[in-house]
Amino acid sequence: MKHIAVFGYSTLSIAVMTRLRDCHYQQIFIGQDEQQTALMSAQGFISQVIDFKNDDALKEIGVGTYINTIFCFFPTDSDNVFLTISARALDPGLIIIAIVDDPESADKLLAAGADKIIDPHEICGRKAHDILTRPEISTILDNTVFGQHDLNMAEVEIPPDSYFEDCLVCTLKLSEKHNLILLGVVKSELSGELFLAIGEQAYSLAVGDVLVVLGTTADIQAFKDEVGRVN
């Protein structure tokens, strides 16, 4: 179960929490004053006012214990950096996602220990560029993978003793057998690097490798079940 804490009131906080509500995660909104929490409570989110500069207050809401993801959505970069440093000190394994206003602050946030930096302006610029240059792909992805239609991208990890261990990528034939498209493989020994499935036909899968697939929820679930089957 994921426990998420969202710090700071902004349009983005509401948008993220609304989106994550459907995923049935445990979410809590942390505001800086009563007015913010009242607004979030009105939307149906659990809210609380704490002073984020105080480590004890952070511990109280579960940072360092059961909270495993935090969003730093304060409007000022310095607040986000401070929160990131405090939270990282409390929990080295915490996933910290921070918003950045000035691009120069991105490096500071990463240095403070954030896992993912979100620059809304940059994403927006990229989106506009995509709509302009590749309208078809942009619309398709928006409507299927990121949108209402039941087409998702998922990562499927090869568990120990899986039926798929030592299987050659070219023998998988996911599109025929499982109605899934294999986009790539993230090899366990190389952190986070995606290899396009097509260029790595002769690669045999190892435990811990992650297959990145595209397909419907039902197909993905069926495939996950099969991958989990013990050889």
Added chain:
Amino acid sequence: MDMMLARLLVYCAYFLESSRAYQNTKRFFYDLLENTNSRMKAHFDMFMICLVMFSVILLIYEVDTPPTNLEIVFERAIVLVFALEYVLRGWLYNDSHKIIIEYHEQTQYLKIPFRFGKAMRMVIGRKIDYMLSPLAIIDLLAILPSYRSLRILRIFLIFRLFKLLRYFNSIKLFTEVLSSKRFELFTLMIFLGFIVLIGSTAIYLFEKPTANTQVNNLFDAAYFTIVTVSTVGYGDITPHSTGGRLVAMMLILSGLGVFSFLTSILVSGFNDKMRSMQENRTYTELKRHAHFVIICGFGRVGEHIAKLLAKDRKHFVVIDIDEKNVLEAKRLGYLVIHADASKNNVLLNAGINNGATSVLCTTGNDVINVYITLSSRYLNPTIRIISRANQPDNVKKLYQAGANDIIQPFAIAAMVAAEYVGQPVAFEAIQGILRKEKQLLMEAVAVLHGSALIDKSIAALDFEQRKLILIGVISSHAAHHRHRKNRYDVNDQQFYFNPDPHFILQEGDLLVLMGRDVSIDHFRNQFKGSQRRP
């Protein structure tokens, strides 16, 4: 008699007004001589510049060698061209028949007699206006001296060089600066005139009576004064009396003042013109591009888009009202117009109907975005408008205003954040592909008319062999409707995800492919060239 002539005149005027051939001819010569946007004028200007230069070189050559017959013929031909140009420009200057028609309508309305003399006076008056315009005078002076009996006028042949004024925009700018500062220059000239008058009189009075004087008359005095005031000081005439020397000293000092004043007037004149000069440069550059994008608002979002477009080597122009943003865009070397993008004439000047393919409204203010969207849609009903909505409530309003696509920064950022929480690895991977950070690309390849892809099945194409992944096919073709599986309706098209091996491609389909850039380019080229095959 007067009545007859008047009737004939009115008849001719109406005839010209309705004559298509006349209008077309006039239009042709307008494009050739006056229309700054026409390509023909550019060529004509070049031709005239060459002609002027050639004729001047010929004149210099003729100074000490008698002209040959060929040269005389050539000279006459050049003069003929100049004369023709002069007459044509006079013709294009205004529409005389319109003056007559207007006058005629006036007389009809007021029920007063149409006077032939008055009408002609009005017509000729306008043409005289043309003849008295500085450029027309220069043109005339460039023609007249070739009348050989007026040898004294030969010096005016120099005016041929002034003719070049017409053909160079930068020289035109200089004359504009001079005319915009004419009041200051006029004041200065009067002041200078006073100095010269007082100086030459004083020098004459002091120097003339001295024993070995060099100032013999008032002309010598004026010559000395001007040479001294301008700080040139040839030294051929020097004052010998104490009074004369004192005057010379005063002249030198006041000369310094006058000329520094003159310089500052010209510099400030150029400064005032600087902005319009730079904007002209922007417009000229834009005219060279057949397709470009207009970015309204150069904030953080606009800057990112500009950066990406510049990377793609796509042309674009930025419009922003904020001085700081404009400077930043200029620093990055982008084409910028410093103006309010919600004004119609700003968008028109930027080329919304003249080469622009899309308008991006990326300001941080939704009210302004709606306004720009509306203005753009009003000016060009078919242009693609992509607009930014900062508040979710305003999406609808932007669509109503005529936007084709809406970008919501916070919604997209929220999506990114939410996807990251769920599956960070896959997400980072796909983002990397979408950002084109790696060599992997996701691209759409169209099945063009006559392409060998038509009627091919997916199985026959063997994408695996081509090192490509087929994600799906986008199509609105009715032939595919029987494929129910993995069909998604997107806008008014269908997206067939992971199509069956026996899926048959049709013209107009879009293949969504993923692979290395080389594989995709190879695939595209392979099936582009097939258009010529039988």
